[in-house]
Amino acid sequence: MAAQRSPQRQRPPLPADDWALFLDVDGCLLDFADTPDGVFVPPALPVRLDALSRRLDGALALVSGRTLASLDRLFAPLQLPAAGLHGLERRHVESRSGPPTAPPALAGIADAARQLAAKYPGTLVEDKRAAIALHWRAEPLAASDFEAFAMAALPQLEGYRLQHGDHVIELRPAQADKGDAIAAFLEEPPFRGRMPVFAGDDLTDEHGFEVVNARGGITVLVGAREPSAAGYHLDDIAAVHAWLGVESGAAR
The missing domain is CATH 3.30.70.1020 (Trehalose-6-phosphate phosphatase related protein; domain 2)
Structure with missing residues (x-):
């Protein structure tokens, strides 16, 4: 996996109407907790994600290591297009694919x-x-x-x-990763033909950064992990929320 971008990164531009926006969840939108079920979802976050999705004509997806069921519980009643299990599950507007059957x-x-x-x-x-x-x-x-x-x-x-x-x-x-999931979304409306943007914090997000970079998109590393292929940087989850306008809970 290539990770060659300089750590001298600037803040990303503010969300634009022509983006296809992909967001990691834990460590990007939500603070880590001792257990996956222990995370706190700020009440303004689902409201803002819904408003931003509407602004982007639905071209906003969560890309996570969590299952789709876990994502839906966290952000209920909001159900966005999403990739779960690092790309093994994927839900689009009119379709859904599940993970393979577990071996005995x-x-x-x-x-x-x-x-x-x-x-x-x-x-x-x-x-x-x-x-x-x-x-x-x-x-x-x-x-x-x-x-x-x-x-x-x-x-x-x-x-x-x-x-x-x-x-x-x-x-x-080993069948899929976050990059595969993002690539698949970008072949489908409403994501197709838009500027791809992906924000994430973890090593698993590097697959997504590579796919988005190859398409001339915007990649955002959250936190201080290095090395990374991301072209832009946000310090922490509070900075991600400010970037997305979560503080007000309203669309820009």
Whole structure:
């Protein structure tokens, strides 16, 4: 994966009416929490996303490692076009594609992962149906054991890969990534023919940055992670909210 952009990045331009806007969720729109269900959604955020989506004629999509069901719970009653599970799930205006069926071995690996997590209070094994994620944000000392477990389990899962993230490692199917999901959206209305823009914070977002950069779009790194292929930068989630106009909860 290429990541060659200079860290000397400027703030991105304000949203324009001809954008196709793609937004990561955790670490970009929402602050991290010890568990995925523990995040706080500011009441103004769904309101602003809805208004911005209308302004862009529907060309706004969430691109996340969460499942589509999790995204819908967080932003209810708003349901935007979205890619879940790092691109394995995708929902457009009139279509929906789901993740592949989990191999039989995954259930046993998930059980063994839970036994390991029981040794580290505050850690979590998240069941994503076709994938499992091992979270250790509340207990950083578990990192090496969780990573070693995932590496040892991987050979049992044909067609799977490891996905590293912020205090998490996932065992997930290798068929798609966030870049694939964004590329697919850009082939469909209302995204087709617009300026692609993608904001994200994590290593998993680099696939999306590469796709958007290749199309002459705008890529925005949130936070201080380096290296990154993103061309623009925002310091933190508060800066993302200000960029999108979340503070007022109203369209510009």
